[in-house]
Amino acid sequence: MKPVNTNSSPSGLRITDMRFVDIDGAPKRCTLIKIMTNQGLTGYGEVRDASSKLYAQMLKSRILGENPCNVDKIFRKIKQFGWHSRQGGGVSGVEIALWDLAGKAYGVPLYQLLGGKFRDEVRVYCDTDVDGRHTGRDMGRALKKRMDMGFTFLKMDLGIGLLMDEPGTINAPLGFIDDMKKYAPQVLNVQGGSVTADMVKHQKSYAIVNTAHPFTGIHLTEKGLDYLENYVKEVREVIGYEVPLAIDHFGHVCVEDCIRFARRMERYNIAWMEDMVPWMYTDQYVRMRNATTVPVCTGEDIYLKEDFQKLILAGGVSVIHPDILTCGGALELKKIADFADEHGVAVAIHMAESPVACMAAVHAAAAMNHVLAMEYHSVDVPWWQDMVTGLPKPLIRNGFIQVPDGPGLGFEDINEEVVRAHINPNIPGLWESTDQWNTEFSNDRLWS
Structure with a gap:
């Protein structure tokens, strides 16, 4: 499958970039997330419908350089930045993109990483x-x-x-x-x-x-x-x-x-x-x-x-x-x-x-x-x-x-031709640079 690098080395995998595209009418407004790595693997996630991609963009500086296969470790690092309803969309969307990457790195579907499946x-x-x-x-x-x-x-x-x-x-x-x-x-x-x-x-x-x-x-x-x-x-x-x-x-x-x-x-x-x-x-x-x-x-x-x-x-x-x-x-x-x-x-x-x-x-x-x-x-x-x-x-x-058996989320790739035809006109752009979020800093520790 196109996004799977069969020569990947999971222990050396690192996150290098995160980008977005806003879709209109699928059935509501939604934002797709693309997380890139140093080995050419790409993982996809999504911000909750009718939410703001800012909830995900602010997480970029917290995940750059991390190994996406360490999903639980990264989740514990970023989960303090989520909240109820649409405010949970950033953390949740990044989490499923990490699983997509982990599945592709190891060549197994997400359900296997969650303990195996009860149904087909x-x-x-x-x-x-x-x-x-x-x-x-x-x-x-x-x-x-x-x-x-x-x-x-x-x-x-x-x-x-x-x-x-x-x-x-x-x-x-x-x-x-x-x-x-x-x-x-x-x-x-x-x-x-x-x-x-x-x-x-x-x-x-x-x-x-x-x-x-x-x-x-x-x-x-x-x-x-x-x-x-x-x-x-x-x-x-x-x-x-x-x-x-x-x-x-x-x-x-x-x-x-x-x-x-x-x-x-x-x-x-x-x-x-x-x-x-x-x-x-x-x-x-x-x-x-x-x-x-x-x-x-x-x-x-x-x-x-x-x-x-x-x-x-x-x-x-x-x-x-x-x-x-x-x-x-x-x-x-x-x-x-x-x-x-x-x-x-x-x-x-x-x-x-x-x-x-x-x-x-x-x-x-x-x-x-x-x-x-x-x-x-x-x-x-x-x-x-x-x-x-x-x-x-x-x-x-x-x-x-x-239930698909392909690695990660189970689909091959995003169809950019279709996505481009349905980009939200109020939030244009397809996978444009997010470098402005690379060094966003805060002392995130919750205690003194």
Whole structure:
């Protein structure tokens, strides 16, 4: 394979450079990482979707000259610079690039470096959106098309964004909902809502975006609950009750209303309800799980295993949902999954990224004792798989991805022609010099 140097000497391998390219629409904005070495080996990683590459760039001076095969040593050196959600993207992205290099240096796939594999293929669940105002039957038909493509596990968005144009369904301080529509639609989880630069500059937008669920004052009326329940009923009438169906993106609503909603959902065989309140409110997760028979899930925004352990030990989750580009990378994901397995908590993997992070997650999933499924959010991105070379086409067959046996992450190389065609126009450049980060210095020791 092109990036593999069969004459490499792992003990003498050293990191010499790290560069980036920003991709738009795969399915979100993402940044690919390329780490180069003194022996011609190249390793690829990725910064978490909708994150900033600054979280990775600042790590360059900390890893230059290091042997990338010493993954755990380097991880312990840089993990203090990660944090939850998108702030974990730099450390996590570098970590999987190191594993890619280590695998290529020794000629083995990542799953082997994580202890070997439990499975030859990984089930993927298909996350599905329907744009604009629509009914449950519309969503059901969209999901049915995914089933016809071979997917065996489904997820859809379901939340207060559906109620925006339905009078009498939401109770909130007068004018607050209108402000949210205008300045921060993602708080409502309206389809297509995202933070823009102009919104960030607006003081009211900033205040709304940073208002967590317990503090918004938004409540659902009984009419609103009736609407959402009927929506799910219509979905099930189209897709049936045999296929697992998870739900996500409920909206910034207090835990009491989440419980009211969950009780309405119990008859519809929901696989899990995801991120109903912010992950750090452990007590609220315990209240919610104890109040409903719908499995409770969170985790895509949690960095490192310690906060997963808190939720699991408290009894707040039935399913955890780590993202390899936030949680700390492949080895940390394996540790998190092992802890969940020991405590009877199921693991699904969040993944809304490029094929680079996808394949890293596939290897980690293969090395887990148990895994429900891994997310796939790019069905409607026709060039998604073409970003890399050396993988079977189609990558997903009958709802599964075969675990590759190639070294490192298992693909051959980045397809620069495809990547160049989809570079983020606001952040142009392909693997441009990052020499300005070579000597960034700080006394990083955490004690005097």
